[in-house]
Amino acid sequence: MSVALSAPPPSRLRLGLRAGLGVAVLLLAALPTLNALPADHALHVSDFIVSVTGKWICYAILALSLDLAWGYAGILSLGHGAFFALGGYAMGMHLMRLIGPRGAYGHPVLPDFMVFLGYTDLPWFWQGFQYFPYAMLMVLLVPGALALVVGFLAFRSRITGVYLSILTQAMTYALMLAFFRNDMGFGGNNGFTDFKELLGMPLGTPAARAMLFYASLVALVGSFLICAALTRTKYGRVLTAIRDAESRARFLGYDTTQHKLFAFVLSAMLAGLAGALYVPQVGIINPGEFSPGNSIEAVIWVAVGGRGTLAGAVLGAFSVNALKTWLTSAAPDLWLFVLGGLFVAVTLFLPRGLIGLFDRLRRRRAS
């Protein structure tokens, strides 16, 4: 008694989204080229636009990583900024090592802040960061390891929901306090800055800006594709199942601790990657990146765009940050009201974010 069951066709929204995303990527890819045009050319794009868009791309990767944890696995992390910052610090350590004797104190190995604080030797955890591949490995491994430990302890004792959210917030808060200390060996209050070069490219030049922009764009597209592929497998459906009824999934035989841990660690690594791409573009990393407010802002990007859809996360990161960039210069006092208002409006009126809104509008037009 075999019965044929065919797979359902992809919805029209999905198809529309994919086309839209493709166009968006092409438009973004054109930005550095348009920037290279003469300044009086009609299509010229300013340096500001390119650098600010480069930052947003990094934010979009962070939003993707958060969406994987929250939108799919139901882990509302209020500490993803910590993974982003750790990736940024790992990249920052590499950039600091590359300064070499060009620092203000001219020490051949030690970064300026260490000379200033009276260090005589490089701390052990700074060894190896002069090598790009090692630094890149740490960009992924350090946030991943933190997520592994915190996630293991939390998931194993079935800390879920708001408890987990507060726990992750406490995690980033504790890290912020720790990184503010001078004796941690990470530059304390001031963090790292005055970077000179990356992969032999002097930073701050148009060429370097374009390269970093393209690297970030490639990373965004790559992360998107990885997440999309992953969420389409049975693993993605297990995550959805855990998100909606974790205890039922356990009775079906799924070790939800393992599954959540896998998603959480992967998500932390993506966040670390985003931070690593962000730091050379903005030229500084300091403990402020760990502030709980940053993590929560990332949550609102995902919520505004629509959690549980990857395109929503990216859309949210771009639209909220565009709004922020505009408002903080046009009406700085208003920004926090608008951000707070976004939290209220999205949770009350747009539970599925902009993507959900588009979906509803399309359905209404169809009927």
Added chain:
Amino acid sequence: MTGRALYLDGVSVVFDGFRALNNLSLIVEPGELRAVIGPNGAGKTTMMDVITGKTRPTAGTVRFGDTDLTRLDEPSIATLGIGRKFQKPTVFDQLTVFENLELALKAPRGPIACVKWHLSGEARDRIAQVTEEVGLLARAHDPAGILSHGQRQWLEIGMLLAQDPELLLVDEPVAGMTDAETEHTAAMLVGIAGTRSVVVVEHDLEFVRALGRRVTVLHEGSVLSEGSIDHVQNDPRVIEVYLGR
């Protein structure tokens, strides 16, 4: 038939001084269909919780074949071959009927295995077969969230079947079902038993009678009476418990 027996001996569960289970002993033979009845608070659900690892017993032994269940957590017990259907149907609302059954289907459960998982023709056929068995073929690609209460009951039974367990624990399967559906369910459970063991907890005595198998009556956390439905219905202690208050 080389299945494993379920063996509970002297199991007690104490919540804050309240004895939910009190020195409960029960053996379910391989392939047996056992009905468990009892008034509210008799400890039926707690017994299920103890078997599936949700609650740790304060005292006593719980074994499945040679395996000590009290040391295992829920996923390990489930992969061992013990499936459970809840009193309140719980399915994954966001996933379709097909996907719900796919997740229940017997297969490796680790994250990597799930990433690598490829839906073979065989698996697809098995899902289709179960979908038809529970009468949800027309709704295979609908999200479970939009099903009616009865359909959700059926889907959960289907998930239990897809899981292919050695022992099925079924908590009030016919609540909210029509008479015809109840009959169908009884026939299905009787059909399943024989190749696997089934423990059914139910209030509906007509349904238990329809099953026509051995019945265990729980009262205040321990076994009050055991035997055929006629035997227990004529047991004066059972009559007192059911009618005496």
Added chain:
Amino acid sequence: MRLLFLFLLLLVPAKGRAQDAFGAALPGLAGGFAQQVEAAERLGALGDPRAVPILRALYDGRLLRGADGALLIRDGERATVAVTGAAADAAEAEQVRINNRVRAVLRGVLGRLSLVSSDPAERLAAAEAVFRSRTAENIPLLEAALARENSARIRERLELALGASRLAAGDDAERRAGIVALSASASTEARSVLLEARAAVPALSSEIDAAVAAIDRRLAVRRAAETFFQGLSLGSVLLLAALGLAVTFGVMGVINMAHGEFVMLGAYTTFVMQEALRGIPALAPWSLPLSVPAAFLVAAACGAAMERGLIRHLYGRPLETLLLTFGVGMMIQQAVRLVFGAQNREVSSPPWMQGTLELAFGVTVTQNRLWILVFSLVVLGLTVAAIRLTRFGLEMRAVTQNRRIAAAMGIRTGRVDAFTFAFGSGIAGIAGVALSQIDNVSPNLGTGYIIDSFMVVVFGGVGSLAGTLVGAMSLGVINKVLEPYAGVVLAKVFVLVAIMLFIQRRPRGLFALKGRAAEQ
């Protein structure tokens, strides 16, 4: 002060005789240098406080000899008669001269005489000076001073100085008495004096070692007591901050990330009350106590508005509630920043909350910390009473335990929700009044407390006020005990990690609700 002075005079034995000797010694001050030295020494030996201004005037070159031979003290343009203090005409008077030898003697005499000065601050300074000089000659003087002294604090310094002086004496009996006296005083100074003497007097080393050990023990007890109090004090702050959360989150299950902002609103209410009552002299001293109900009402009103307007639409969706309340908190913070400015606002403490208080064993505590500790316990008591004893508390417990049954019994659950939330928020406002006394009143006052409060509630056990009390106090004490070893920041980090590990063992906190209800 005058009364005290008279009292001191009464204590002086053989007053009449002393007065005669005092009068007899004075004229010598205006004589030759040798005479001056003798007169100063005699006055010093008498220990009469009246000599102090005269000797000081002599030292400063302000002592005049009048035409009639009376001693006058010049004070700017005016002059007074030395003994009586009556106004005098200094037109024909000439200054009494002194040389370096007289000056040196005067310094010593003045130092010793200050021990009996009528000004407590001067007596204290003199006791310190005598302690530093540490010579056996001072022993009789110190004994005399101790006999009249009745300020506990100065007595303590005098005893320390006496012990140290005895230790410097020539004979062992006197030294032993010194060791005993010092070991009783249990201060770090006594300890270092003893250690110094140990090298100088090897014969008594075993006695000295025993005395040092005794001091160490008492110092350790005192340090422990002070650490414990600091811990309780931090705990009381945590308790105040967490108590409201224990009601809204613990009892209602609603996570309110704007809780810290309600605390902040309470602190700003205190500031506004202080400014508003400044113009009303009758009420101004009461601004802090009056702020308590005011802050409760302000925060409760905000809480009720937020619950009715927003939160109730999200019941059963805790993560959304978390985000929503976070957004509201952000807006409240920004609104306060726009109205009051981003800088800190000054809220002054009433006089009865200032200063320090000395308890047994020399343990000192600051008054405001002590008041806050008492206040937090009172607020806890009132909260428990409100929940246990009032009709509102009964309905609140009914609704949280079984909403549907409560509704079926005619309880208006919506109103109870609003009141419960307002109640929890109001307690947060009260916490703000207390925090205005020890923390900076700024728009982000509350931000630092939300995580700590949540930790307290989780650690203590959600839904248990006793757990909140024990959780707050133990976290406070643990923090303060760790601080000397790990520093403030790492102590905080350790506590966070410890709570995470603790939750591994007891996922439901210290005071867990058990049984079926807790399984849901």
